[in-house]
Amino acid sequence: MNQCLYTKESGELQNFPHIVEFALQKINTIRFDSFKKDVSGFLRLYFVIDGRFSWVIGDKQYVLYPGDLVIVLPGQCIGGEKDFFDLGTLSWIHLQVGASGQNGKADIGKWYQFTENEYRTISRILFLNTDPVLSRFKEAGRVMQTIQAELRSQELGFTTRINQLLQELLILATRQLTQQNSSRRDFPQSFLKLEHALRDNLLHQWTVDEMAAMMALGATAFSEKVKSFTGFSPLNYLINIRISEAIRLLKQTERSVTDIALDVGFYSSQHFATTFKKFTGYTPSAFRKNNTDN
Amino acid sequence: MDCIITIEIGTGAIRVAGFDLQGNLLGSSKGTYPTFHIKPGFSEQDPEQIFITMLYILKNFLNERIYRSGYKVNRICFSSAMHSVLPIDKKGVPLGRAMVWSDSRAKKEAKDLSNLELGKLLYTATGTPIHPMSPLNKITWLKNNEYDRFAAASKFLSIKTYIIYQLTGEYLIDYSVASATGLLNIHTLKWETNALKHAGISESMLPDLVPIFYSPAKLKKEYCRSLGVPDDTRLLIGSSDGCMATLGAGVYGDGKATVTLEESGAVRVIGREVLQDEKQRLFNYLLTEGIYVSGGPTNNAGSVFEWYATQFGDFKKAFDLEDCINTLIYDAARVAPGSEGLIFLPYLQGERAPIWNPDARGLYFGLNIKHEQRHMVRATIEGIMYAIFSIGKTLKEHREINSLSANGSFASFPLWTQMMADIFDMPVHIKPGTGSDSVALGSYLLSATDMGIYTTLDQAAENVQLPDTFEPNRDNHKVYMKHFSIFERLAVKLRDEFAAIAALQEEDNH
Numbered sequence: 001m002n003q004c005l006y007t008k009e010s011g012e013l014q015n016f017p018h019i020v021e022f023a024l025q026k027i028n029t030i031r032f033d034s035f036k037k038d039v040s041g042f043l044r045l046y047f048v049i050d051g052r053f054s055w056v057i058g059d060k061q062y063v064l065y066p067g068d069l070v071i072v073l074p075g076q077c078i079g080g081e082k083d084f085f086d087l088g089t090l091s092w093i094h095l096q097v098g099a100s101g102q103n104g105k106a107d108i109g110k111w112y113q114f115t116e117n118e119y120r121t122i123s124r125i126l127f128l129n130t131d132p133v134l135s136r137f138k139e140a141g142r143v144m145q146t147i148q149a150e151l152r153s154q155e156l157g158f159t160t161r162i163n164q165l166l167q168e169l170l171i172l173a174t175r176q177l178t179q180q181n182s183s184r185r186d187f188p189q190s191f192l193k194l195e196h197a198l199r200d201n202l203l204h205q206w207t208v209d210e211m212a213a214m215m216a217l218g219a220t221a222f223s224e225k226v227k228s229f230t231g232f233s234p235l236n237y238l239i240n241i242r243i244s245e246a247i248r249l250l251k252q253t254e255r256s257v258t259d260i261a262l263d264v265g266f267y268s269s270q271h272f273a274t275t276f277k278k279f280t281g282y283t284p285s286a287f288r289k290n291n292t293d294n
Numbered sequence: 295m296d297c298i299i300t301i302e303i304g305t306g307a308i309r310v311a312g313f314d315l316q317g318n319l320l321g322s323s324k325g326t327y328p329t330f331h332i333k334p335g336f337s338e339q340d341p342e343q344i345f346i347t348m349l350y351i352l353k354n355f356l357n358e359r360i361y362r363s364g365y366k367v368n369r370i371c372f373s374s375a376m377h378s379v380l381p382i383d384k385k386g387v388p389l390g391r392a393m394v395w396s397d398s399r400a401k402k403e404a405k406d407l408s409n410l411e412l413g414k415l416l417y418t419a420t421g422t423p424i425h426p427m428s429p430l431n432k433i434t435w436l437k438n439n440e441y442d443r444f445a446a447a448s449k450f451l452s453i454k455t456y457i458i459y460q461l462t463g464e465y466l467i468d469y470s471v472a473s474a475t476g477l478l479n480i481h482t483l484k485w486e487t488n489a490l491k492h493a494g495i496s497e498s499m500l501p502d503l504v505p506i507f508y509s510p511a512k513l514k515k516e517y518c519r520s521l522g523v524p525d526d527t528r529l530l531i532g533s534s535d536g537c538m539a540t541l542g543a544g545v546y547g548d549g550k551a552t553v554t555l556e557e558s559g560a561v562r563v564i565g566r567e568v569l570q571d572e573k574q575r576l577f578n579y580l581l582t583e584g585i586y587v588s589g590g591p592t593n594n595a596g597s598v599f600e601w602y603a604t605q606f607g608d609f610k611k612a613f614d615l616e617d618c619i620n621t622l623i624y625d626a627a628r629v630a631p632g633s634e635g636l637i638f639l640p641y642l643q644g645e646r647a648p649i650w651n652p653d654a655r656g657l658y659f660g661l662n663i664k665h666e667q668r669h670m671v672r673a674t675i676e677g678i679m680y681a682i683f684s685i686g687k688t689l690k691e692h693r694e695i696n697s698l699s700a701n702g703s704f705a706s707f708p709l710w711t712q713m714m715a716d717i718f719d720m721p722v723h724i725k726p727g728t729g730s731d732s733v734a735l736g737s738y739l740l741s742a743t744d745m746g747i748y749t750t751l752d753q754a755a756e757n758v759q760l761p762d763t764f765e766p767n768r769d770n771h772k773v774y775m776k777h778f779s780i781f782e783r784l785a786v787k788l789r790d791e792f793a794a795i796a797a798l799q800e801e802d803n804h
Contacts, residue, residue: 184612231325244343251387281520
């Protein structure tokens with residue numbers, strides 16, 4: 001296996017402003033401080049080819065095995081458990097993402113050809129994810145290997161091909177991630193995970209596509225299953241959660257109706273008031289008055 | 295034309311149904327809400343989400359199914375799961391989420407109380423066995439573990455109380471749901487002072503006690519308007535889901551019992567006497583004055599079969615549990631009764647009646663090299679049914695039972711119903727295609743009796759039609775009983791090992 005380490009300074013990446021680093025490294029000796037814990041500014045993907053690695057990602061410790069793909073988000077801490085690389089072979093790529101990496105929106109540059117909707121959903125899922133390790137993911141290794149070969153040979157069309165491979169890698173990783181996180185056997189369990197994600201991110205303007213993708217389902221199948229399981233369409237189910245949370249805030253806090261509307265994800269207090277009235281029969285302020293004045 | 299609307303506030307879903315005055319089902323609708331398990335033993339629900347789900351489902355149901363066919367709502371009758379606890383503050387605002395019936399965090403409180411002489415006294419007075427799920431122990435848990443929340447509470451409600459409070463502004467609890475709290479003296483129909491003292495609360499911290507027929511509470515006019523119901527619509531407070539299911543199964547009178555098979559299950563009888571079980575294995579809930587629903591619950595019915603299906607079933611299509619369950623039942627049907635000597639203890643979630651052991655766990659016993667997957671499927675169903683039978687057997691020590699009526703979503707599989715008939719050695723009556731609608735039917739019967747369509751509840755119950763009968767097969771019965779005697783011994787014999795393994799599992803969780 002040919003080792004390589006391409007960085008911004010080396011010529012191989014000059015057509016790729018979004019790729020900060022690409023490497024395939026075989027680690028034969030332990031060098032102290034070779035992998036110090038540090039906060040990463042990039043979206044990093046590591047693929048373990050052989051060996052066994054003990055790393056800290058975020059604030060948790062992980063042991064990695066061959067076939068694992070690790071996804072490190074910008075702003076996340078990453079490094080060896082003892083600040084060095086264990087023995088083994090790894091490939092990795094660091095991608096430049098824009099400033100707004102927080103809050104589930106990543107700007108991964110303009111090299112891609114995702115549709116806007118797919119792009120939104122993929123970055124949403126990558127950035128909401130709490131488990132950085134995708135296991136038994138040999139396909140990722142194959143893509144990394146092809147990227148390396150293309151970078152090395154620089155044959156006709158390699159720029160386009162590498163960008164396509166990067167897109168493929170992100171799509172495969174997102175699919176693997178949603179499949180890994182949602183047991184295809186247990187709808188209620190997977191739906192409960194989605195419910196938690198919705199509640200933790202009420203501010204986000206969720207789309208049905210995004211919610212469906214979180215459960216590794218297509219939008220049509222997802223809508224049907226949610227309707228038959230919950231009695232609500234996916235968007236109405238989301239509104240139901242928003243209104244429930246709004247009721248709690250109306251009763252338990254002194255916050256203004258406008259603030260509450262925005263807190264629970266309505267885009268205006270008008271929209272909130274109309275929806276609230278439709279669901280409960282009361283305007284938000286009448287509801288608050290009626291329920292806290294006794 | 296007038297109609298009756300029933301609302302069941304169930305474990306994970308609201309079910310709304312409509313009936314005409316003759317008892318014909320006009321339609322039904324459901325909406326689910328999640329149960330949060332933030333720690334082992336904790337099972338909580340968001341009271342506002344339950345309320346909003348109820349309003350939304352009810353409103354849509356009325357608009358789409360009732361008003362369009364020209365019906366007008368005459369009565370709305372509620373039922374709910376038992377054992378829930380929701381503390382609220384002085385302003386009526388919930389202090390956190392509600393603990394639902396299955397919440398078992400109060401394990402230690404239950405154990406401590408059952409070791410006291412007071413435990414025995416309270417079982418006799420309240421009719422509720424001392425177990426972690428009873429509100430008596432849940433409130434005690436709050437006092438012992440979350441004193442701030444306990445001290446801030448001005449009242450402790452049931453979920454149904456909270457929903458009705460939202461709709462009417464009144465704090466009410468019916469005698470039936472109250473009789474499952476472990477706090478009500480079922481003989482005097484007053485809150486039991488010794489229980490209240492043990493939990494550290496006073497009478498004013500509980501809702502007002504009313505009969506299941508109680509209806510003076512008025513729906514707030516905003517809700518009348520948004521739901522489109524007349525101002526004089528009567529809200530019947532109703533009973534618990536279990537009592538309603540028993541009534542709706544037509545089990546009124548001698549010799550009859552009902553078996554409900556949902557996620558959890560129960561065997562119940564209705565009678566004029568409280569069953570005083572010396573070993574405190576049976577509950578006695580009040581249906582209405584002088585009428586008791588007695589029986590025993592199991593934690594492990596449909597949920598255990600769903601667990602098996604989810605783990606070991608064949609999922610060709612994502613999330614198609616129903617397909618998978620049907621395939622498994624087909625496999626099980628190809629195995630002879632007794633599963634060729636394989637026995638399953640279904641206690642995956644601990645067990646209530648009759649062994650009342652929260653530490654009990656599951657077990658496949660007697661596996662040999664010839665057993666295949668299909669034997670394990672059948673053994674799983676048989677194990678669930680043996681657990682049901684062990685409750686029935688306990689009930690038979692007190693009551694004569696010679697026929698059963700079955701209801702609940704898992705009772706409607708013919709294999710299950712026939713197995714029930716064979717194991718109990720008695721005919722099982724069932725309405726084909728019954729899901730959980732015996733709860734709704736029970737609520738209809740209550741409302742119809744309130745309207746004077748029937749003079750009494752027993753007359754109402756007599757009207758329940760269960761056209762299909764499964765007759766027992768004596769040969770199968772003998773085979774099952776040979777296996778059951780081993781099942782029964784294992785369930786008791788393994789007590790120490792259950793405690794040891796449950797302790798290990800608890801360690802893993804911390």
